[in-house]
Amino acid sequence: MGCAAAHTVAVSPIGNLQPELTAAVCGAVERIFNLPTAVLPLMDSVDFAFDHTREQYHSTLILEKLASLAPPEAFKVLALVGVDLFIPILTYVYGEAQLGGRACVVSVHRLDEGLATAVQKALLPARVAKEAAHELAHTFDLRHCKDPACIMHYCRSIRDVDRKSDRLCRYCRTLLNDELKRTGR
Numbered sequence: 001m002g003c004a005a006a007h008t009v010a011v012s013p014i015g016n017l018q019p020e021l022t023a024a025v026c027g028a029v030e031r032i033f034n035l036p037t038a039v040l041p042l043m044d045s046v047d048f049a050f051d052h053t054r055e056q057y058h059s060t061l062i063l064e065k066l067a068s069l070a071p072p073e074a075f076k077v078l079a080l081v082g083v084d085l086f087i088p089i090l091t092y093v094y095g096e097a098q099l100g101g102r103a104c105v106v107s108v109h110r111l112d113e114g115l116a117t118a119v120q121k122a123l124l125p126a127r128v129a130k131e132a133a134h135e136l137a138h139t140f141d142l143r144h145c146k147d148p149a150c151i152m153h154y155c156r157s158i159r160d161v162d163r164k165s166d167r168l169c170r171y172c173r174t175l176l177n178d179e180l181k182r183t184g185r
């Protein structure tokens, strides 16, 4: 990232992903967090996280690897993957984050659910951006929010993702601003 500022969020697409998705994520990070982004592919694949029994990818292992690969100048690192993610207690996850930490990951794998026509497919970048902002906010120590319109609302289904807005509620916004101030960014 060379000359990138110390508060840059490194957005790391892994594998074959549409560039529009990465662009949508960068846009959401810049708008919601008011932080600069840099696209930085940190690895070629997440095959190391594949679980042969579940035939899915263990997201916690991806987070550990991301944190170890992130350059010092990256404030946070947000990876985008195309594969199906899980954590042991859940069937699948849209993403995972290190709470109050540095790394988070989002999968586009299940976010295209119900998108068949071209018009519907245009919804995908917005869904990915919402879930990416959600995971990134966890790295700023934000927890889940009861407000169904808030980015920090926990989504059990794709309907929940579509129903929530692309912003933080006033309460979560205050928490994020305090955390950004506290970390001096």
Ligand SMILES: [Zn+2]
Pocket (backbone or CB within 6 Å): 134, 135, 138, 144, 154
């Ligand atoms: Zn969450």
Ligand SMILES: [Zn+2]
Pocket (backbone or CB within 6 Å): 145, 146, 147, 150, 151, 152, 153, 168, 169, 170, 171, 172, 173
């Ligand atoms: Zn909220």
